Amino acid sequence: MTSSIVATDSVLTLDIGSTKTRAALFDVVGGFYRFIAAGTATTTVGPPYNDAREGVVQAIHQLQETTGRTLIASDGSLLTPATPDGSGVDAVAATLSAGPPIRVVAVGLLDDVSLQSAVRLAQSTYSTIVEKVSMNDGRQQARRIDAILHARPEWIIFAGGLDGGATHSIHTLAEAVGLASYLLPRNDRPVVLYAGNSEIRQEIKETLAPVVDVYTAPNIRPLLQEERLLAAGPAVRKVFKAVRAAQMFGLTEIDAWSEGRLLPAATAFGRMIHFLGRLYDPNKAVLGIDVGSASVTVAAASGGHLIQRVFSDLGMGESVEALLNAIPPERITRWLPDTFDEERVLNFVANKAAFPASVPASAEELLLEQAVGREVVAAAVRQTLKEHTVETGRARPDILPWTEPILLSGALFSRSPSVAQALLVALDGLQPAGVTTVVLDQNELLPSLGVAAEVNPLLAVQVLESHAFLNLGTVIAPVGSARQGTPVLRLNVQFEDGRTTQAEIKFGTLARIPLPSGKSAQVHVQPLHRFDVGLGGPGRGGRLQVAGGALGIVIDARGRPLQLPKDATQRSRLLERWRTALTR
Structure with a gap:
């Protein structure tokens, strides 16, 4: 294989599951990419280690013993890129499914349109819906704010509004999200993902940014009969990493090892x-x-x-x-x-x-x-x-x-x-x-x-x-x-x-x-x-x-x-x- 076709030969993947952590090695054999071997260890995001890295390192050590290939340097760092003597790997990538479901409040204009899309987006990753808020939920604004406060979300998915449509109701919901977040202790405030009317994306971000961390994505319901959940994928990935990094020690370092290539396993x-x-x-x-x-x-x-x-x-x-x-x-x-x-x-x-x-x-x-x-x-x-x-x-x-x-x-x-x-x-x-x-x-x-x-x-x-x-x-x-x-x-x-x-x-x-x-x-x-x-x-x-x-x-x-x-x-x-x- 020539470098014009293949930029990296060997790849190490790290899969941090709820009970097991796996390190898998892929490399070129006979001109084709092949799975070489894997090492497995107990996941260590919880007690007694409380550090995701420990399980990852144990899995890599087992992989080293299986393959005879040195992957970790004497100082504990990963050897990248691969060296001429066969040590190390050219690239690292990681997936994560460990951790409790992320507590999500779904916010949308209409129950069976944008709110439904917000719920589906949450359900595409490791989450649990703890509250739903919409303009037709029959609640006054104060009760919407109370509902969000009571739910104690870690993540708010905010959808609503067709592209080019009316914006007043979206601003009303943004006010509820902002006030509820402000009333929570600063360390308990959720991350907000706005994936509604694209024409006011910047306005919503500027409204909420002084209170919470705000991520934005293309409108997941740009038309009444069209849903685009995949468009929000990169933003969901960022939110997932931000929430999990706050929950799990060592995850930021693992993300750095993979040069930002840490994905939800799902x-x-x-x-x-x-x-x-x-x-x-x-x-x-x-x-x-x-x-x-x-x-x-x-x-x-x-x-x-x-x-x-x-x-x-x-x-x-x-x-x-x-x-x-x-x-x-x-x-x-x-x-x-x-x-x-x-x-x-x-x-x-x-x-x-x-x-x-x-x-x-x-x-x-x-x-x-x-x-x-x-x-x-x-x-x-x-x-x-x-x-x-x-x-x-x-x-x-x-x-x-x-x-x-x-x-x-x-x-x-x-x-x-x-x-x-x-x-x-x-x-x-x-x-x-x-x-x-x-x-x-x-x-x-x-x-x-x-x-x-x-x-x-x-x-x-x-x-x-x-x-x-x-x-x-x-x-x-x-x-x-x-x-x-x-x-x-x-x-x-x-x-x-x-x-x-x-x-x-x-x-x-x-x-x-x-x-x-x-x-x-x-x-x-x-x-x-x-x-x-x-x-x-x-x-x-x-x-x-x-x-x-x-x-x-x-x-x-x-x-x-x-x-x-x-x-x-x-x-x-x-x-x-x-x-x-x-x-x-």
Whole structure:
């Protein structure tokens, strides 16, 4: 590779999560960028260290031991750029998801227009909405000020006003924001992001600047029917860093190591999904889900459009108890053998929240974790689709849109004992429809690649195409209604070596046809009884070129949405059949 194409060879990424901190090394191998190795340590933003740098340094030391490459100098500083003897790295970039949700007050003119956009912008990163203020909220100005004071926000997102529209109401809301902020102790005052009518941006900034730190962004709702959340991305990044730097010791130094390339991990994750959305079929959505300990990020993209939703009250660790605020415990127990009762689920959830870094120590605990994981995934995707419109087709409004591919990230999937279990959790939680490829981010690299793309976009592209990501297989999930055991799909698979396989798939079954990685096959799909696989409408089939994967071709004819038997014994037997279906 020449320097005209590549400005930096080696890149070190630092990913500071709520429980774990990872340092990942990327470099050129055989003329292509590759993921080399990663080091992991416990995140140290809280006691006893209270310094994010300690966990980062521990992770880098582990990476040094793995690779034999010196990355930290004797004085404790990072070695940049790389030296001729192979020590150091050319660039550093960092992502952050650790820390409590940022307390946000959303301010807008109208509830279902600019206020809605302000809320969505907050929900694109690690935040919790503690108050909403609008001109049609029915409150007098004094009560709006009291509401902001009572909420004690760390961040106020202020939207409203079409570009070129009236400005009097915006000034009224700015007065409420300014007075409420002034009445708070100086060290407790929020950061304000103004993303409203662009024509008075400077006026609003000058009004509020004597009281609070003010950041501005392009109007996120410039027209009544047009929302532009991505335009506010750079400003959101600045606010995020400012708030987190005030909360976490050592973060300013880490940002300096990365030369300002510190991103919210969700932003970096969304960037990769957005990028892939430009490459794949615009009639399908690229879907990514990142399940962390304290939060879940869902991102969907098609063409140039990105939907991103961060759930700071969902996760597999410290946030897991919040799941029970959204669903009853029996939603979890339905995924378990009939020997598990609700009390056992509640005890597991409480223990997981208290010890978020714990891992399953038995087969029973693994079943519990995966049952919880299914419902965490389902809750996040269900709420995302309720709040946002995915501009692609689907068989029915109550199921997932057509997708290609689906990317799975997070320890729930990457640390599963087998790829079959990882895929089954995803199938049960997401319930994809039609034909899609499912890819496992087995090294949990997507956020790191998203931030590394700022340094070198080619690196992100080439690592995505490498073996750092695992193709689990092609999933074919016909949508329709039929009696159990009714044939709903016929497949004719022609392998590269000339062999052929025919299969008739019955409703209610989960099956697989082996097709190893590196191989491919032509698959003729013919739905029966007007079942829909996304190839042009109910009953329409077609021929597909399918790439091999860890599990080959997986046919999920269990129906959408999944219906589990009410009888506990029958349900247990069915779940056991499903658990073994992908390992045959």
